Amino acid sequence: MINTETLPATDAAAAASQPASLFAALARQRVAATVLVLLTLPWILPNQSLAVNILIYGLYAAGFNLLFGYMGMLSFGHAAFLGLGSYTAGILIAHAGVAWWLAIALAIAASALLALVMGLLAIRTRGIYFAMVTLALSQCVYFLVYQFPLSGGENGLRGVNVPTIALPGLSLDLLDPTVKYYAFLVVVALTLAGLSRVLASPFGAVIEAVRENEMRTRACGFQVEHTKLMAFIMSGAICGLAGALNAIHLSSVAIESLHYETSGLVVMMCLLGGMGTFFGPFVGAALFLLIQDLFSQWTEHWQLYVGLIFMAFVLFFPKGVWGTILEKFHGR
Amino acid sequence: MEGITLELVGLQLFTGLALGAVYVLLAVGLSLIFGMLTIVNFAHGAFFMVGAYAGYAIYQVLPNFWLCLVAVPLAVALLGMASERLLVRPLYGRGIDYPLLLTYGLAYVMVELVRIGFGKQGLPVDTPALLQGSSDILVGQFPTYRLFVIGVTVLVLGGLWLFIERTSFGLIVRAGARDPQIVRILGVDVGKVWLIVFGLGTGIAGLAGFLSAPMQGISPEMGGSVLTVAFVVTVVGGMGSLVGAIVAGILVGVVESLAVLFFPEAAKVSMFVIMAVVLLVRPQGLFGRAGLMS
Amino acid sequence: MAADIILSTEHLTRRFAGFTALHDVSVDFERGKLTSIIGPNGAGKSTYFNVLSGTFPPTSGSVLFEGRELAGLAQHRFSHAGVAKSFQITSVFPAFSVLENVRIALQARHGRLNFWSPRRALGLEPHAHALLDQVGLGRDAARRASELAHGQQRALEIAIALAADPALLLMDEPTAGMSPEETRAMMDLIVTLADQRTVILVEHKMKMVMSISERIVVLHHGELLAAGTPDDIRAHDEVRRVYLGKH
Numbered sequence: 001m002i003n004t005e006t007l008p009a010t011d012a013a014a015a016a017s018q019p020a021s022l023f024a025a026l027a028r029q030r031v032a033a034t035v036l037v038l039l040t041l042p043w044i045l046p047n048q049s050l051a052v053n054i055l056i057y058g059l060y061a062a063g064f065n066l067l068f069g070y071m072g073m074l075s076f077g078h079a080a081f082l083g084l085g086s087y088t089a090g091i092l093i094a095h096a097g098v099a100w101w102l103a104i105a106l107a108i109a110a111s112a113l114l115a116l117v118m119g120l121l122a123i124r125t126r127g128i129y130f131a132m133v134t135l136a137l138s139q140c141v142y143f144l145v146y147q148f149p150l151s152g153g154e155n156g157l158r159g160v161n162v163p164t165i166a167l168p169g170l171s172l173d174l175l176d177p178t179v180k181y182y183a184f185l186v187v188v189a190l191t192l193a194g195l196s197r198v199l200a201s202p203f204g205a206v207i208e209a210v211r212e213n214e215m216r217t218r219a220c221g222f223q224v225e226h227t228k229l230m231a232f233i234m235s236g237a238i239c240g241l242a243g244a245l246n247a248i249h250l251s252s253v254a255i256e257s258l259h260y261e262t263s264g265l266v267v268m269m270c271l272l273g274g275m276g277t278f279f280g281p282f283v284g285a286a287l288f289l290l291i292q293d294l295f296s297q298w299t300e301h302w303q304l305y306v307g308l309i310f311m312a313f314v315l316f317f318p319k320g321v322w323g324t325i326l327e328k329f330h331g332r
Numbered sequence: 333m334e335g336i337t338l339e340l341v342g343l344q345l346f347t348g349l350a351l352g353a354v355y356v357l358l359a360v361g362l363s364l365i366f367g368m369l370t371i372v373n374f375a376h377g378a379f380f381m382v383g384a385y386a387g388y389a390i391y392q393v394l395p396n397f398w399l400c401l402v403a404v405p406l407a408v409a410l411l412g413m414a415s416e417r418l419l420v421r422p423l424y425g426r427g428i429d430y431p432l433l434l435t436y437g438l439a440y441v442m443v444e445l446v447r448i449g450f451g452k453q454g455l456p457v458d459t460p461a462l463l464q465g466s467s468d469i470l471v472g473q474f475p476t477y478r479l480f481v482i483g484v485t486v487l488v489l490g491g492l493w494l495f496i497e498r499t500s501f502g503l504i505v506r507a508g509a510r511d512p513q514i515v516r517i518l519g520v521d522v523g524k525v526w527l528i529v530f531g532l533g534t535g536i537a538g539l540a541g542f543l544s545a546p547m548q549g550i551s552p553e554m555g556g557s558v559l560t561v562a563f564v565v566t567v568v569g570g571m572g573s574l575v576g577a578i579v580a581g582i583l584v585g586v587v588e589s590l591a592v593l594f595f596p597e598a599a600k601v602s603m604f605v606i607m608a609v610v611l612l613v614r615p616q617g618l619f620g621r622a623g624l625m626s
Numbered sequence: 627m628a629a630d631i632i633l634s635t636e637h638l639t640r641r642f643a644g645f646t647a648l649h650d651v652s653v654d655f656e657r658g659k660l661t662s663i664i665g666p667n668g669a670g671k672s673t674y675f676n677v678l679s680g681t682f683p684p685t686s687g688s689v690l691f692e693g694r695e696l697a698g699l700a701q702h703r704f705s706h707a708g709v710a711k712s713f714q715i716t717s718v719f720p721a722f723s724v725l726e727n728v729r730i731a732l733q734a735r736h737g738r739l740n741f742w743s744p745r746r747a748l749g750l751e752p753h754a755h756a757l758l759d760q761v762g763l764g765r766d767a768a769r770r771a772s773e774l775a776h777g778q779q780r781a782l783e784i785a786i787a788l789a790a791d792p793a794l795l796l797m798d799e800p801t802a803g804m805s806p807e808e809t810r811a812m813m814d815l816i817v818t819l820a821d822q823r824t825v826i827l828v829e830h831k832m833k834m835v836m837s838i839s840e841r842i843v844v845l846h847h848g849e850l851l852a853a854g855t856p857d858d859i860r861a862h863d864e865v866r867r868v869y870l871g872k873h
């Protein structure tokens with residue numbers, strides 16, 4: 001994937017046809033473009049809950065994409081971060097009456113801490129073990145939370161109620177789906193803005209360098225293990241935020257959010273959308289959820305079709321929907 | 333800690349061996365596939381599950397446990413070979429992640445197909461008449477069927493050892509495990525080797541599933557939970573090492589069973605503690621080679 | 627006439643599971659000189675190179691750079707110490723632009739941990755351009771590294787190594803796989819680079835080695851066979867036997 005930051009503006013515009021220069025402009029304003037599309041979602045989608053889910057799972061996928069798409073590390077344990085974020089925020093709100101903003105902040109911190117611990121264990125292994133170790137560690141988290149008294153075990157957590165958000169001078173009624181959507185969108189937009197800055201920063205360059213050629217990155221003098229750990233923590237934190245939002249959205253937390261199928265879910269979304277691209281995660285989340293929404297109206301076995309579509313993508317469209325579009329029109 | 337006698341510990345040890353036997357079979361298959369094809373087979377648990385269901389289905393048509401014992405691994409191996417040839421092989425050379433992703437998708441689809449065919453609920457499976465009841469093993473009465481599982485595992489491992497150490501095909505497997513490139517350079521038909529090894533690995537997984545069915549029943553989700561164990565055992569033992577798979581499988585099985593006795597709450601996470609310790613002290617696994625695969 | 631030694635190995639030994647690749651190799655490399663390491667196939671040249679450059683540690687013995695022990699240090703420390711290398715199998719960042727390849731190497735040297743500013747804020751682009759000009763890739767800055775010809779990719783490798791402003795540049799078979807013209811261009815580049823710093827090469831193209839080297843080290847069966855000027859080596863009986871005897 002060409003690093004558009006280093007292409008002089010004239011090159012991109014002059015050398016390519018109209019669609020390509022449009023994409024170059026999009027890349028420069030990727031956060032604004034994403035938010036613009038997300039703004040319109042409630043109006044173009046068949047139902048409201050689908051829109052919020054795309055927002056939440058898109059954020060989940062964006063956090064995962066940082067590690068998988070941009071750094072090249074395939075983790076099969078990201079449900080641990082989503083789930084821990086959900087449970088932390090959920091338990092704090094439902095059992096301790098903590099304010100929503102503090103609960104979210106602590107959820108992010110908890111997920112980041114978990115990422116630190118998991119990262120310290122998983123990153124020391126060779127690349128081929130990484131997927132296996134992350135899966136195993138997240139299953140460990142699943143078992144631990146399952147047994148944790150306040151989590152509700154099999155039945156999950158109920159009563160994560162945040163009916164209103166009181167801001168200075170403004171009271172947002174979260175029971176109204178539209179208000180909830182746009183409140184969440186603000187959070188997602190801010191996160192994406194931060195993520196975009198990190199990706200465009202010198203640190204972001206090292207992340208991509210590790211994906212391109214880890215040995216060479218090491219030889220240049222970078223401490224690759226530190227970089228991997230920091231990216232892992234950032235990734236975990238973003239997914240923890242998505243989990244916290246999910247707990248508030250559903251007013252509950254299901255134990256399945258920690259299950260490895262939820263880890264597999266984000267892998268599928270990321271691949272379907274386009275790994276290593278900024279829009280990919282949201283495209284992937286939207287695609288997956290739309291297929292689920294559509295197909296489940298005809299058959300209860302929609303997962304079969306999603307699975308087959310996923311396999312087809314792995315075989316024939318590994319760059320995902322957005323990645324393939326970029327490749328065709330970016331003039332590469 | 334009342335009521336815990338030496339006999340009880342001994343019995344739990346054997347339970348651990350029976351549990352470990354299944355784990356060993358899974359890890360051995362996984363390691364074989366990785367050693368030869370350099371693929372982490374995320375569908376390994378699904379093949380385990382399919383083995384259990386294949387046994388259930390074939391038994392309806394062929395109500396003879398012993399025939400099923402032979403037929404099931406063969407059936408699963410065939411499925412495995414078809415998967416390798418049609419789905420996995422096109423992805424070689426595309427980087428280590430793609431075959432892994434494909435096998436994950438395959439598992440997803442396989443689970444759904446089984447749900448469609450056999451329903452979402454689990455099904456109980458009877459222990460074959462001949463192996464019901466318990467036998468006296470010095471420390472007490474132990475389910476005969478579990479002894480049988482341990483026995484079959486030992487036989488399979490023995491057969492595998494003979495195959496790898498004593499046949500010319502086994503020589504290729506050993507060479508390929510040392511250095512996958514070498515096999516190609518030596519002019520061997522690599523495609524055939526991959527096919528057979530994948531079939532062998534998945535066939536063994538299917539056998540493990542078939543064997544474990546009477547012990548815990550069958551359900552479409554059984555593959556998922558067992559996949560984690562297979563991974564833990566492989567990481568602990570060392571990827572690509574068959575000795576490692578055996579030692580680690582027994583270790584995990586025994587520790588888990590003993591934990592049930594002494595620290596029941598920790599039983600389920602005991603294997604992760606082992607894995608964490610190994611990762612901290614010897615990241616390549618107990619018998620893994622340092623610097624293997626980056 | 628004490629020579630100024632920049633790098634030396636003392637009793638360097640490297641074993642691989644029962645096979646001894648290097649045995650008791652003690653060599654001094656003079657500062658500012660272009661030294662080539664040669665030897666027949668299997669002499670241990672690549673192993674020696676890998677130990678000198680930090681790819682893996684020796685089994686025993688020392689690698690002293692500017693008097694400091696480097697053996698056993700992590701790879702990134704070598705770069706920070708002032709030792710840079712180019713790989714035998716071209717190792718660049720294929721999807722990055724040529725400029726970015728060098729810029730990121732510079733970042734390793736000059737950039738502090740930074741998650742927030744845009745990359746341009748580090749101001750490394752002019753320096754990167756200068757390095758590209760030095761190796762003859764000035765006009766290819768915007769091209770994707772994977773699109774370069776083989777010889778150009780090797781030049782890019784060198785630019786990346788130079789980004790660390792190393793006092794010592796190690797090169798493992800820099801002309802491998804190159805056409806005669808590319809080889810000549812690379813030789814000229816190496817000689818230019820050797821003016822400003824110490825260069826140590828591993829090579830087996832004898833004509834090239836003889837024409838550009840100021841010092842030559844000969845390895846054979848993992849041991850030091852001879853060391854000296856090209857004239858010394860040409861006249862060395864053992865060396866002649868090893869090389870001519872093989873034909």
